[in-house]
Amino acid sequence: MRSFWPIYKRELFAFFVTPLAWVLITVFLLVQGMHFFLLVDHFSTAGQQISDQTPLQAFFGNTVLLYLVLFLLVPPMTMRLFAEERRSGTIESLMTAPVSSLGVVLAKYAAVLTTYVAMWAPTVLYLVILRQTGDIDWNVAASAYLGVLLVGGGYLSIGMLMSAITKSQFLALVLTAMLILALFILGVGEFVTRDGTVMHDICSHVSVWAHMNDFASGVVDSRRLVFYGSLIVLPFFVTVRAVDAWRWG
Amino acid sequence: MISVQHLVKRYGWKVAVDDLSFEVDKGEVVGFLGPNGAGKSTTLRVIAGFLGATSGTVKVAGHDIAKESFEARQKLGYMPEAVPLYPEMRVVEYLSFRAELKRVPRGDRKRAVWDAMGKANVRDVANVVIGHLSKGYRQRVGLADALVGSPPLLVLDEPTAGLDPNQIREVREVIQELGKEHTVLLSTHILSEVEASCSRVVVIAGGKLVAEGSMDEIAKKRRSAGLHMVVRGNLDAALAALRGIEGITKATRDHAARTDGEDVFAVRCSWSKKLDEAAAARATEAAIGALVGAGLFVREASPVKSSLEELFGELTGARAEDASGEAEPDDAEAAS
Numbered sequence: 001m002r003s004f005w006p007i008y009k010r011e012l013f014a015f016f017v018t019p020l021a022w023v024l025i026t027v028f029l030l031v032q033g034m035h036f037f038l039l040v041d042h043f044s045t046a047g048q049q050i051s052d053q054t055p056l057q058a059f060f061g062n063t064v065l066l067y068l069v070l071f072l073l074v075p076p077m078t079m080r081l082f083a084e085e086r087r088s089g090t091i092e093s094l095m096t097a098p099v100s101s102l103g104v105v106l107a108k109y110a111a112v113l114t115t116y117v118a119m120w121a122p123t124v125l126y127l128v129i130l131r132q133t134g135d136i137d138w139n140v141a142a143s144a145y146l147g148v149l150l151v152g153g154g155y156l157s158i159g160m161l162m163s164a165i166t167k168s169q170f171l172a173l174v175l176t177a178m179l180i181l182a183l184f185i186l187g188v189g190e191f192v193t194r195d196g197t198v199m200h201d202i203c204s205h206v207s208v209w210a211h212m213n214d215f216a217s218g219v220v221d222s223r224r225l226v227f228y229g230s231l232i233v234l235p236f237f238v239t240v241r242a243v244d245a246w247r248w249g
Numbered sequence: 250m251i252s253v254q255h256l257v258k259r260y261g262w263k264v265a266v267d268d269l270s271f272e273v274d275k276g277e278v279v280g281f282l283g284p285n286g287a288g289k290s291t292t293l294r295v296i297a298g299f300l301g302a303t304s305g306t307v308k309v310a311g312h313d314i315a316k317e318s319f320e321a322r323q324k325l326g327y328m329p330e331a332v333p334l335y336p337e338m339r340v341v342e343y344l345s346f347r348a349e350l351k352r353v354p355r356g357d358r359k360r361a362v363w364d365a366m367g368k369a370n371v372r373d374v375a376n377v378v379i380g381h382l383s384k385g386y387r388q389r390v391g392l393a394d395a396l397v398g399s400p401p402l403l404v405l406d407e408p409t410a411g412l413d414p415n416q417i418r419e420v421r422e423v424i425q426e427l428g429k430e431h432t433v434l435l436s437t438h439i440l441s442e443v444e445a446s447c448s449r450v451v452v453i454a455g456g457k458l459v460a461e462g463s464m465d466e467i468a469k470k471r472r473s474a475g476l477h478m479v480v481r482g483n484l485d486a487a488l489a490a491l492r493g494i495e496g497i498t499k500a501t502r503d504h505a506a507r508t509d510g511e512d513v514f515a516v517r518c519s520w521s522k523k524l525d526e527a528a529a530a531r532a533t534e535a536a537i538g539a540l541v542g543a544g545l546f547v548r549e550a551s552p553v554k555s556s557l558e559e560l561f562g563e564l565t566g567a568r569a570e571d572a573s574g575e576a577e578p579d580d581a582e583a584a585s
Contacts, residue, residue: 007347010335017337089333093394094298096329097350098322247301 003099004107011081013112021115028073035065036126047188053094055130056137060144061216067184067208071156073174077115079169081108088162091246096156099244107238108243109160116152120145140218147215148223151208154231155180161235164242184208250275250402250432251296256305258291258456265291267456268305275401278428280443280450281436284565289332289436296434297327310402323352326395326431332388336380340371340390343379344397348533351400357463361398367422369393385416392423396518403427403434409442420554421445470505470562473529473552475519477503477535482545484514490543496532497526517553549583 039055057090085091127136159176166172187207193200211224251273258266267287273279283289294300300316307314312321344362348457354362366372369392395403409417423445443450450467452460480487491500503515518531540547
């Protein structure tokens with residue numbers, strides 16, 4: 001595990017030294033800022049009709065914008081994790097140093113998760129702005145951010161696995177985007193299948209849309225925690241196995 | 250320092266390394282020689298712990314690379330063939346990262362990086378971004394990477410590949426210097442490389458060991474390839490006399506050799522491939538006898554030894570012929 005720190009630091013360095021990182025962060029914050037502005041504008045003019053919702057809830061749930069942002073953000077963040085090292089061959093010097101596969105995967109995942117958290121961090125300012133004109137339920141805010149962390153964590157884990165199974169960054173990008181989209185569409189199935197059928201149960205269980213609505217209204221359901229726990233841990237350990245498997249390729 | 254026993258590595262159906270065994274002792278600089286595709290890189294990757302062996306054992310400094318992988322990898326500095334480096338990092342940043350990864354204690358890290366840069370002669374580019382370096386510098390940064398933390402054993406995969414002659418000389422000098430403190434195993438497909446820097450050589454072809462020993466021992470395997478003679482008299486008569494002798498496949502005038510006088514010329518004879526040393530000696534006697542018998546005067550006669558390059562070709566090429574020869578009976582058995 002002592003290999004964790006150097007690799008973690010290098011991953012962060014490698015990400016933030018590229019223009020891609022700053023483009024992603026800028027676009028992310030621009031979109032989120034617009035999103036926030038439109039919501040606040042909407043609530044200030046039409047606040048009476050939609051009294052069962054708050055801007056906070058709408059910011060994290062009930063709109064497609066959050067998923068759109070994740071869909072565009074996660075694949076380019078994870079695509080280079082392993083694919084780039086395998087294409088350029090640096091994986092060879094990395095794995096011949098005294099490091100463990102688990103340490104390498106953990107360090108890379110932690111680095112990309114840190115980046116993800118850092119991207120979301122400025123959005124806390126929106127809460128501070130909302131605080132100027134009304135009350136904020138900080139428990140709900142915490143629950144919403146937990147949701148963002150869990151959904152993002154799951155997506156990033158999937159993205160890392162895709163990066164580990166191909167040498168092409170582009171293929172990793174496309175595969176990750178497709179899987180994230182597939183998961184979302186499967187969740188939407190909740191609204192098109194009939195109540196009571198098995199399909200409906202499955203769809204509602206994996207529905208990111210419904211989960212985020214729950215988290216955004218302050219509902220932390222243990223089923224959701226287990227679901228996202230698995231969504232993070234499963235691809236993570238398959239990645240560790242994939243890294244081990246290269247030795248036999 | 251390195252002990253490779255019955256190493257086999259298969260990629261799917263393709264056998265890359267086939268029952269290879271050799272040793273590298275402490276303090277040696279060993280050249281690992283073979284044509285492209287002979288299994289050199291695969292073997293070195295197994296030794297470095299990047300690939301797993303299909304069967305057989307590899308020990309580095311007494312540690313089995315499969316069972317005590319960490320200990321083995323800590324004793325070893327490895328420079329991969331393509332010299333992969335992170336292009337976005339500065340040289341000193343990269344080497345510090347590698348030092349930390351190789352568990353050089355925090356207090357010694359700066360010193361370890363500085364020493365490695367000194368030995369590999371890259372201190373002048375310490376603050377240059379790796380992506381901007383020339384090929385020669387990148388190669389030496391790769392060398393510095395292998396040297397960080399001063400591991401007792403260095404494994405270098407084609408350290409001079411793709412360099413210009415000046416850079417090759419520089420890298421060779423560095424390697425010779427390193428040989429004084431480290432045990433070195435370096436692979437190459439260039440023979441002169443081995444002559445310049447190695448105390449011993451291991452030659453493989455088709456994944457199998459074909460020769461092993463000091464450079465002198467290998468050189469002794471060179472056989473005489475023909476005969477060089479300086480003759481006075483009639484050229485056509487001389488060539489006709491020589492062509493009749495058993496064992497000589499070709500006799501031609503050697504225009505390259507300078508001779509004085511109009512009727513003095515040099516002749517070069519080539520032995521047929523099957524000729525052994527004794528038969529070559531008899532053929533030499535017969536050739537001189539034939540020329541004298543034809544009324545010509547022999548001024549000089551000297552054996553032509555095959556060059557090391559030709560020897561290398563024979564060693565590695567012969568192996569390929571063996572392999573195809575072995576394949577046929579198997580096919581016949583399968584058919585019956």
